[in-house]
Amino acid sequence: MNTALTTRRASRLIAPDALHGPPTLEAHLRRYGPLSLGGGPGAQGRDRLLAEIERSGLTGRGGAGFPTARKLASARAADRPALIVNAMEGEPASAKDRLLVGTTPHLVLDGADVVATVLGAQRTVLCVADSAPEMARSLVRAQQERTGRGRAGDAEVRTLSGRYVAGEESALASAVAGGPGVPRFRPDKSVPLSVGRHAAVVHNAETLAHVALIARYGADWFREVGAAEAPGTCLVTISGGVECPGVVEVATGAPVSEIIGLARLSSPPQAVLVGGYGGTWLAGEDLGVPFAPGELSRLGASMGAGVLVVLPGGTCGIQETALVARFMAGQSAGQCGPCLFGLPAIADDLAAIADGTAAPEVLDRLLVRCGAVAGRGACRHPDGVVRLVRSALEVFSADVASHVHGHPCRGRAAPSGLMAQSGLMGSFRDGWGR
Ligand SMILES: Cc1cc2nc3c(=O)[nH]c(=O)nc-3n(C[C@H](O)[C@H](O)[C@H](O)COP(=O)(O)O)c2cc1C
Ligand code: SF4
Known part of the structure; x- marks a missing residue:
C-alpha cells in the first residue's frame, strides 16, 4: 500500500x-x-x-x-x-x-x-x-x-x-x-x-x-x-481502490467524488463506503453528494469519523461487506443479547449470500435479523452494523439477486480483500512515528 x-x-x-x-x-x-x-x-x-x-x-x-x-x-x-x-x-x-x-x-x-x-x-x-x-x-x-x-x-x-x-x-x-x-x-x-x-x-x-x-x-x-450546517474543515481518511490512500483535510461540503479524487482513483468507483465500518454504501451515481450531514442523511449516510472507502469496479460489494460484518460481530462487548447473538447471525447470513450458498429465504431472514438488532444495544455498535448491511443490500441489490440465485458476481472469483486492507494501521509510521 x-x-x-x-x-x-x-x-x-x-x-x-x-x-x-x-x-x-x-x-x-x-x-x-x-x-x-x-x-x-x-x-x-x-x-x-x-x-x-x-x-x-x-x-x-x-x-x-x-x-x-x-x-x-x-x-x-x-x-x-x-x-x-x-x-x-x-x-x-x-x-x-x-x-x-x-x-x-x-x-x-x-x-x-x-x-x-x-x-x-x-x-x-x-x-x-x-x-x-x-x-x-x-x-x-x-x-x-x-x-x-x-x-x-x-x-x-x-x-x-x-x-x-x-x-x-x-x-x-x-x-x-x-x-x-x-x-x-x-x-x-x-x-x-x-x-x-x-x-x-x-x-x-x-x-x-x-x-x-x-x-x-x-x-x-x-x-x-x-457547509453552513457543519462549518470548517474536516479530516478524511481515504482508502480502498485509490493509488494514494491517506488523510486529506477538506472543507466540509466538498463533493465526495472530489474528495476521493484527491487520493487518485485507480478506476471508476463502483461505490464508496461513507463514515466507517458502521457506515453506509453510496452508489457510484450518488458520489456528487456534498460531504455534509444534511445532504448525506438524505441518502441514509453520515460523515461518521470522516472515512471514505472506495470500492472499485469488478469487486463484489457483498463479499466486502460480509468481511466487515464478520469483523464487527467479533467486536461486540458481549453484554447485550441482540448484539452478542444477532451480529454473528447477520454475519453468517451475509457470508452465505456472498458465497452463493444461501437459499433465497436467507435474504428475508437477514432483513428480519437486522430489524431485531437495530436500536437494541446499550451502545450504537449494532446499529452501525445494521446500517452497513442494509445499505449493501440496497446498493448492490442486483448482485444480491444473482448471489441468492446461485450466480455470484464476477468479484467472487477474486475477492479483493479491500476491507481487510482498508485499515491504515502503520500507514504514517514512516512519516512521524519516531
Ligand atoms: C462503537 C463506538 C465506537 C466509537 N469509537 C470512537 C473512537 O474510537 N474515537 C472517537 O473519537 N469517538 C468514537 N466514538 C464516538 C464517541 O462515543 C463520542 O461520540 C465521541 O468521542 C464524542 O466526541 P465528539 O463530540 O468530539 O465527536 C464511538 C462510538 C461508538 C458507538
Ligand atoms: S450493544 Fe454495545 S454495549 Fe451492548 S454488547 Fe454490543 S458493543 Fe457491547
Missing part, C-alpha cells in the same frame, strides 16, 4: 510540511500564534469562549456529529467535570487522529486547555489505544515542552485496550475510572457520564484541534469555509 499523504485541499490542522515531524512548541506558536484563553478572566471570559464556540457551529468529529458547544454547555452545569480526550481511533478505516496527534499534538493539547478552561475541569485525561503507542509518545513529548503552561501539559496520558468499542464514550469513561473499557448501560442518555464522583465529558481529538483554532481566530474565521 502506498502510504504517502495525498494532496490536501485545506491545511488548517495539518501543516503542508507535517511529515517532517511534529513541530516544537516554539514552531507551533510561530505557525498559529499564541493561544488566547478567552476574552478576559473569570466566568465572563469562559462564557465568551463558549459563546464563540457556539457561534462557530463546530460539530464533533468523533462520529456522532453532535454540536460541541451544546455538549460543553450541559457539562458546565456539573461541578468541575473531567475532560476526556478521545484519541482512541477504534475505527479500522480511519487514520486521521493518528495523523493529527502525530504531526500536530500541540493543537490537540491547546484545544484540551481551552475546553478544560471553559468547563473548569478538575482533570484532563488523554486516551490513546495500545495499538498506537506512537500517539502516546507524541503527546508526552509535546507535554514535556509545556510543563507549567496550561492543564494539558500536566494531563494524564492513558493507553487503553484498542478494541473497536473501547472508543465509545461511556466505555472510555469506564476505563478512565479503572473499570472495564466497555460501554455502560445508560437508559437515559441525558444523564452525564461520570468518572468516580465527577461528571465527565468526552471530545474527539480532532474536535479539540478545531476548538484551539476557534479560540485563536474566532467563529467568523472558522465559518469562512465549509
Whole structure:
C-alpha cells in the first residue's frame, strides 16, 4: 500500500510540511500564534469562549456529529467535570487522529486547555489505544515542552485496550475510572457520564484541534469555509481502490467524488463506503453528494469519523461487506443479547449470500435479523452494523439477486480483500512515528 499523504485541499490542522515531524512548541506558536484563553478572566471570559464556540457551529468529529458547544454547555452545569480526550481511533478505516496527534499534538493539547478552561475541569485525561503507542509518545513529548503552561501539559496520558468499542464514550469513561473499557448501560442518555464522583465529558481529538483554532481566530474565521450546517474543515481518511490512500483535510461540503479524487482513483468507483465500518454504501451515481450531514442523511449516510472507502469496479460489494460484518460481530462487548447473538447471525447470513450458498429465504431472514438488532444495544455498535448491511443490500441489490440465485458476481472469483486492507494501521509510521 502506498502510504504517502495525498494532496490536501485545506491545511488548517495539518501543516503542508507535517511529515517532517511534529513541530516544537516554539514552531507551533510561530505557525498559529499564541493561544488566547478567552476574552478576559473569570466566568465572563469562559462564557465568551463558549459563546464563540457556539457561534462557530463546530460539530464533533468523533462520529456522532453532535454540536460541541451544546455538549460543553450541559457539562458546565456539573461541578468541575473531567475532560476526556478521545484519541482512541477504534475505527479500522480511519487514520486521521493518528495523523493529527502525530504531526500536530500541540493543537490537540491547546484545544484540551481551552475546553478544560471553559468547563473548569478538575482533570484532563488523554486516551490513546495500545495499538498506537506512537500517539502516546507524541503527546508526552509535546507535554514535556509545556510543563507549567496550561492543564494539558500536566494531563494524564492513558493507553487503553484498542478494541473497536473501547472508543465509545461511556466505555472510555469506564476505563478512565479503572473499570472495564466497555460501554455502560445508560437508559437515559441525558444523564452525564461520570468518572468516580465527577461528571465527565468526552471530545474527539480532532474536535479539540478545531476548538484551539476557534479560540485563536474566532467563529467568523472558522465559518469562512465549509457547509453552513457543519462549518470548517474536516479530516478524511481515504482508502480502498485509490493509488494514494491517506488523510486529506477538506472543507466540509466538498463533493465526495472530489474528495476521493484527491487520493487518485485507480478506476471508476463502483461505490464508496461513507463514515466507517458502521457506515453506509453510496452508489457510484450518488458520489456528487456534498460531504455534509444534511445532504448525506438524505441518502441514509453520515460523515461518521470522516472515512471514505472506495470500492472499485469488478469487486463484489457483498463479499466486502460480509468481511466487515464478520469483523464487527467479533467486536461486540458481549453484554447485550441482540448484539452478542444477532451480529454473528447477520454475519453468517451475509457470508452465505456472498458465497452463493444461501437459499433465497436467507435474504428475508437477514432483513428480519437486522430489524431485531437495530436500536437494541446499550451502545450504537449494532446499529452501525445494521446500517452497513442494509445499505449493501440496497446498493448492490442486483448482485444480491444473482448471489441468492446461485450466480455470484464476477468479484467472487477474486475477492479483493479491500476491507481487510482498508485499515491504515502503520500507514504514517514512516512519516512521524519516531
Ligand atoms: C462503537 C463506538 C465506537 C466509537 N469509537 C470512537 C473512537 O474510537 N474515537 C472517537 O473519537 N469517538 C468514537 N466514538 C464516538 C464517541 O462515543 C463520542 O461520540 C465521541 O468521542 C464524542 O466526541 P465528539 O463530540 O468530539 O465527536 C464511538 C462510538 C461508538 C458507538
Ligand atoms: S450493544 Fe454490543 S458493543 Fe454495545 S454495549 Fe451492548 S454488547 Fe457491547
